[in-house]
Amino acid sequence: MDQTAKPTGTSPPGNGPAGPAQTVIETKDLKKTYYTGAGALEVLHGVDFKIKEAEFVAIMGPSGSGKSTFMNILGCLDVPTSGSYRLLGESVGDLSPDQLAHRRNRYLGFVFQGFNLLPRADLLENVAMPLLYAKVPGAERNKRAREMLERVGLGPWVHHRPSQVSGGQQQRAAVARALCGTPSLVLADEPTGNLDSQTSDEIMKLFRELNDQGLTLIVVTHEPDVAAYAKRLVRFHDGLLVHDAPVTQGPGRE
Amino acid sequence: MFPAMLLEAVRAIGANRMRSFLTMLGMVIGVAAVILMLAVGEGTRLTVKKQVDSLGTNVFIILAGFQNTSGVRSGSGNRHTLNEADAEALSQLEGVEAVTPVVNNNSQLVAGGQNWNTMVMGVNADFMAVRSWDLAEGRPMDALDVQSGSRTIWLGQSVAKELFGSVNPIGQTIRVKNVPFVIEGLLAAKGQSLDGRDQDDTAIVPITSSQRYLAGSQFRGMVRMIMLKAANADIMTRLETEIRELLRERHHLVDPMQDDDFFLSNLSAVMASAEATASAMTLLLGAIASVSLAVGGIGIMNIMLVSVTERTREIGIRLAIGARRRDIMTQFILEAILVSLTGGILGLLIGSVGAYMVQAIWRTSVVVTPSSMILSFTVSAGIGLFFGFYPAWKAASQNPIEALRFQ
Numbered sequence: 001m002d003q004t005a006k007p008t009g010t011s012p013p014g015n016g017p018a019g020p021a022q023t024v025i026e027t028k029d030l031k032k033t034y035y036t037g038a039g040a041l042e043v044l045h046g047v048d049f050k051i052k053e054a055e056f057v058a059i060m061g062p063s064g065s066g067k068s069t070f071m072n073i074l075g076c077l078d079v080p081t082s083g084s085y086r087l088l089g090e091s092v093g094d095l096s097p098d099q100l101a102h103r104r105n106r107y108l109g110f111v112f113q114g115f116n117l118l119p120r121a122d123l124l125e126n127v128a129m130p131l132l133y134a135k136v137p138g139a140e141r142n143k144r145a146r147e148m149l150e151r152v153g154l155g156p157w158v159h160h161r162p163s164q165v166s167g168g169q170q171q172r173a174a175v176a177r178a179l180c181g182t183p184s185l186v187l188a189d190e191p192t193g194n195l196d197s198q199t200s201d202e203i204m205k206l207f208r209e210l211n212d213q214g215l216t217l218i219v220v221t222h223e224p225d226v227a228a229y230a231k232r233l234v235r236f237h238d239g240l241l242v243h244d245a246p247v248t249q250g251p252g253r254e
Numbered sequence: 255m256f257p258a259m260l261l262e263a264v265r266a267i268g269a270n271r272m273r274s275f276l277t278m279l280g281m282v283i284g285v286a287a288v289i290l291m292l293a294v295g296e297g298t299r300l301t302v303k304k305q306v307d308s309l310g311t312n313v314f315i316i317l318a319g320f321q322n323t324s325g326v327r328s329g330s331g332n333r334h335t336l337n338e339a340d341a342e343a344l345s346q347l348e349g350v351e352a353v354t355p356v357v358n359n360n361s362q363l364v365a366g367g368q369n370w371n372t373m374v375m376g377v378n379a380d381f382m383a384v385r386s387w388d389l390a391e392g393r394p395m396d397a398l399d400v401q402s403g404s405r406t407i408w409l410g411q412s413v414a415k416e417l418f419g420s421v422n423p424i425g426q427t428i429r430v431k432n433v434p435f436v437i438e439g440l441l442a443a444k445g446q447s448l449d450g451r452d453q454d455d456t457a458i459v460p461i462t463s464s465q466r467y468l469a470g471s472q473f474r475g476m477v478r479m480i481m482l483k484a485a486n487a488d489i490m491t492r493l494e495t496e497i498r499e500l501l502r503e504r505h506h507l508v509d510p511m512q513d514d515d516f517f518l519s520n521l522s523a524v525m526a527s528a529e530a531t532a533s534a535m536t537l538l539l540g541a542i543a544s545v546s547l548a549v550g551g552i553g554i555m556n557i558m559l560v561s562v563t564e565r566t567r568e569i570g571i572r573l574a575i576g577a578r579r580r581d582i583m584t585q586f587i588l589e590a591i592l593v594s595l596t597g598g599i600l601g602l603l604i605g606s607v608g609a610y611m612v613q614a615i616w617r618t619s620v621v622v623t624p625s626s627m628i629l630s631f632t633v634s635a636g637i638g639l640f641f642g643f644y645p646a647w648k649a650a651s652q653n654p655i656e657a658l659r660f661q
Contacts, residue, residue: 077574077654098578105576116571116658120265125258132258133576177575 021052023089024185024216025074030083032069043069045239046083051185051218056211058227058247059220061236068189070236071220075108075187076100088184105133109178113190115170117162123149123173124158130181148176152206168199175206179215186210188219192226204229263589266561277557278597280550281637285601285630286608287543292626293609295536297619302532306525308444308453310386312351312484314497316344318477319515335515338461340504341378341480347496349489352380355461355477359468363457364429365417372413374430374457376464382441384483392424392439395460399438403462407435411443411454433467435459490520547633550597551641558590558645569649570657579650586649590642591635598634602627 032044043066051057061067072078073085076092079100085092088107092100104110109130117126128145136144149158152172154165162170171191178186188207192200200223208229211217221227228247235243267274319335341355357376362369375381378400382389392408399406407428414423423437444453459468461477484493498518502508505515562569569582606622613620 072655075574077658098580101573101576101578104574110574112658116567116574118568118571120269121262129572130575132255133572133578133581135255138257181576 021054024051024053024055024087026050026084026086027073027080028084030070030073030080030085032066032073032078033081042081043239044073044080047241049234049241049244051216053184053216054211054214056207056217056229056231057219057234058230058232059218059234059236060222060224060227062222064238065236066239067220067236071187071189071218074185074218075110076103101133105130105181107184109181109183109186111171111174111178111186111188111191113193115162115167115174115194117170117173117177119162122159122161123154123165123176126162126173127177127180130177134181145176145180148180149173151179152176166199167195168202171195171199171203172206175203175210179210185216185218188217190220190222192221192223197225200226259585259588260592262585263592266565266589267593270561273557274593277553277593278600280553281547281594281597281634282550282601282604284543284547284550285598285634286605287546287601288540288630288633289602289605289622289626290608290612291539291543292536292629293605293620293622294612294618295532295539296621296623296626297613299529299532299536300621301619302525302529304445305447306529307386308447309521309525310384310483312487312490313384313521314482314484314494315519315521316340316480316482316497316501317517317519318479319513319517335505336477336480337475338477339475340501341477343500343504344480344482344497347493347500349485349493350482351485352383352483354378354381354384354481356381356479356481357461357464357469357477358479359431359464361431361468363413363417364432365423365426368417370413370416372410372455372457374407374459374464374468376461376468377458378461380483381458381481384481387444388442390440390442391422392437394439395458400460400462403460403466405433405435405463405467406438406460408439408441408458409437410441410456412452413455413457414440430457430459431468435463490523494518494520547637551594551637554590554594554638555641555645557593558586558642559648561589562586562645562649565649566652566657566660569652570654570660573652573654574658582650582652583646586646587639587642590646591638594634594638594641595631598630598637601634602630605630 027047027049030044030047030049031042033040033042035041047066047070059067059071069078073080076087076095077100079093079095087103092103095103117123118129121129124142124145127148128141131141131144146155146158149155152175154169154172154176157165157169162173165173171194175186175191178188191207192203195203204226207217207219211231217230219226219230227233228249230247233243233245233247234241316336336355338355341353344350345353354377359374359376360371361374362371363374377395379395379397381387382394389408390411395406395408398404407430409417409423409428417423417428418426424440426437427434428437429435441454441456441458447453465475482497484490498514501516501518502514507515572582606627609620609622612618
């Protein structure tokens with residue numbers, strides 16, 4: 001197993017110091033085909049895409065445009081049918097499920113639309129879970145998880161269960177969990193989909209703050225207001241990347 | 255990592271208390287049944303073993319044969335076809351450790367104000383050795399007693415108790431069929447024989463004294479039975495052939511077609527088979543009880559499969575944040591083992607309590623052995639592992655994307 005081998009071109013993950021920006025992800029001619037009973041269905045027709053450290057990218061596109069499939073591949077939850085995907089310089093196309101799990105654990109953080117916290121565990125345990133699978137000792141786990149929760153403003157709620165706090169707070173906890181393993185990249189799939197507009201703004205402001213501190217972020221959304229928080233906007237249409245440009249207007253920009 | 259997983263397992267079990275309890279109940283009943291059945295079987299086996307040992311090991315019993323008069327056959331021992339000389343001749347065979355002729359007389363024993371009817375056996379000094387019978391008090395019967403035909407008697411525990419209560423009977427005089435005998439010793443307790451008779455309800459006297467004072471037989475020197483002890487178990491088969499040949503020769507039974515005029519039986523073999531039967535019964539009871547354990551295991555598997563389906567989303571989340579398949583499997587197997595082990599321990603307690611209740615109510619010997627406890631403990635953990643494996647494997651082989659999408 002090469003799980004301990006460090007991929008090339010890695011700077012300390014997360015809020016690394018400013019320097020020559022590292023390439024975090026890079027895809028070339030990325031294709032994905034699903035084989036169903038009805039036949040083969042190609043949902044990504046060859047995507048070239050690159051993200052450098054400390055970027056904040058919003059991905060938009062209608063349903064069926066292939067953006068979810070693209071996100072799943074970027075998140076190492078799925079592998080491309082052809083083309084290459086390099087995460088921190090390492091090609092992940094040929095990795096085994098357990099090796100992919102290791103990459104997700106060490107280099108990636110996920111924020112989902114439905115928060116996806118475990119209902120039986122309190123916020124502290126939820127946030128500490130990536131560290132559990134990274135085999136970090138218990139005391140250290142709890143210390144880091146507590147720090148993360150304090151950082152997202154949930155200090156007083158560490159021992160509450162997800163059902164005992166609001167949706168916004170749950171999503172904050174989910175963000176804290178995504179950050180807890182000090183990932184190189186955080187992927188957020190419709191993070192504001194289940195929140196009202198005020199809480200949505202809070203979450204996006206939090207993302208913006210984290211990005212300002214050096215965190216690399218990708219947010220999938222169908223709301224222009226949310227996408228406006230990003231610095232770069234990418235659009236998908238019919239399995240192709242059709243638009244890729246910096247965001248010039250939006251909240252937080254003077 | 256392990257404490258966190260264990261905590262998670264406890265929580266998952268606690269989240270569905272009723273369901274977990276019912277699942278456990280299968281194991282509780284299974285293990286309790288195994289413990290109880292093994293305890294009953296083991297108790298029976300030990301009882302039989304004790305009785306077998308009480309008869310003495312490697313013992314042959316030779317009974318006097320029956321009379322065949324014009325086709326009317328009387329029972330064995332009714333004709334005294336054995337005599338003391340036969341016993342003397344048998345003692346010369348190689349590998350014979352001890353031999354005693356035995357004559358029985360039902361006699362009324364009177365001591366002080368008490369009287370008691372019992373079987374008084376006339377034997378020689380080898381009797382105690384043949385029967386592996388110890389002396390509780392007093393002195394053993396010796397060759398001189400037999401030679402002189404002295405009026406000496408040794409009482410079994412039950413007889414002593416009936417006649418003397420707690421008073422020490424050694425040295426007292428007792429009347430047997432109105433003949434005074436001096437009590438020289440007290441036999442150790444033997445307990446019940448295989449057919450339930452009290453072996454301690456007896457007394458022994460020198461065979462010569464029995465013939466002189468008690469038998470009143472016109473066939474002096476004739477005996478009802480000879481008991482013989484072999485030096486070890488290996489020579490039993492050879493000795494059986496030699497005893498038969500010697501007795502037939504001595505009784506002039508030259509025609510091979512002619513029946514023996516005696517009955518030769520090897521008690522050890524009979525008893526060993528009784529013991530083997532008891533062991534087989536233990537096994538059989540255990541096997542039957544194991545079926546309920548298997549049923550309990552299937553219950554665990556069933557509930558674990560339901561649990562895996564219910565927690566598909568949780569599995570997806572765990573996989574997404576970096577759990578390997580091995581981590582997921584460990585989690586679910588741990589849960590299954592925890593359920594079955596808890597059930598097993600409860601079953602162990604209930605089974606043990608049940609065993610002692612059976613003992614108290616039916617007054618039979620019931621023995622819960624440490625090995626059956628360890629067995630049921632390991633078996634219940636093993637059942638959790640075995641029946642939890644497939645559900646855990648199913649959990650671990652989920653596709654993370656589909657698992658996350660699961661509602």
